[in-house]
Amino acid sequence: MAQKLSHCDRISLTHWAGLLTPQDCEQLIQIGREHLQSATVTDEKSGESVPDRNRASQMAWPKREQYPLLQRIAEGVAQLTSIPVACQEPLQILRYPPGGEYKPHFDGFNADSPTLRCGGNRQSTFILYLNAVQGGGETTFPELGITVFPLPGSGILFSNLNAEGLREPLSLHAGNPVTQGEKWIATQWIRQRDYVAPRNSG
Ligand SMILES: O=C(O)CCC(=O)C(=O)O
Numbered sequence: 001m002a003q004k005l006s007h008c009d010r011i012s013l014t015h016w017a018g019l020l021t022p023q024d025c026e027q028l029i030q031i032g033r034e035h036l037q038s039a040t041v042t043d044e045k046s047g048e049s050v051p052d053r054n055r056a057s058q059m060a061w062p063k064r065e066q067y068p069l070l071q072r073i074a075e076g077v078a079q080l081t082s083i084p085v086a087c088q089e090p091l092q093i094l095r096y097p098p099g100g101e102y103k104p105h106f107d108g109f110n111a112d113s114p115t116l117r118c119g120g121n122r123q124s125t126f127i128l129y130l131n132a133v134q135g136g137g138e139t140t141f142p143e144l145g146i147t148v149f150p151l152p153g154s155g156i157l158f159s160n161l162n163a164e165g166l167r168e169p170l171s172l173h174a175g176n177p178v179t180q181g182e183k184w185i186a187t188q189w190i191r192q193r194d195y196v197a198p199r200n201s202g
């Protein structure tokens with residue numbers, strides 16, 4: 001059942017428990033393992049994927065068409081967000097090793113970023129938690145004072161932009177350092193319009 005975490009009208013942040021079964025989580029981790037590479041971010045200036053010092057993790061971009069589970073998740077996210085699957089970037093599966101973290105950052109881009117050509121800005125982010133992290137690994141929203149614990153099968157949805165479509169400062173968030181064990185998540189970034197993959201993405 002949906003639980004509203006943010007009571008500020010500048011940002012929406014919703015939590016769901018039990019979105020994925022343990023089997024779904026396991027299969028996503030398995031798919032992730034098959035496709036892992038070191039994590040990158042989309043560079044604001046060039047629009048290309050580049051390694052990121054803020055992001056000690058490995059990631060996978062499996063093709064949705066290749067796995068019925070990814071198709072089902074895409075449709076589930078579209079239903080919960082009321083935003084069509086066409087606006088979704090490829091689902092990103094992330095593994096944080098012990099000590100891994102994602103320092104405070106925005107998922108939304110600056111207004112002059114070339115990646116806006118790929119379907120506008122990232123209006124929302126959906127994060128699915130895939131395993132029981134033994135220590136740390138919470139998602140935090142420092143401007144909102146909200147901490148989300150990574151319970152397997154649960155997920156959060158939050159907005160990244162304000163009413164004018166510009167990056168919302170309150171959407172700042174981080175993946176806390178994993179102090180014990182590893183952390184697996186799947187991140188779905190959702191654009192304002194139909195997502196168009198950049199030419200360098202292969
Ligand atoms: O690991 C987390 O909890 C946050 C992940 C995140 O911010 C992202 O993938 O954009």
Ligand SMILES: [Fe+2]
Pocket residue numbers: 105106107125173
């Ligand atoms: Fe993020």
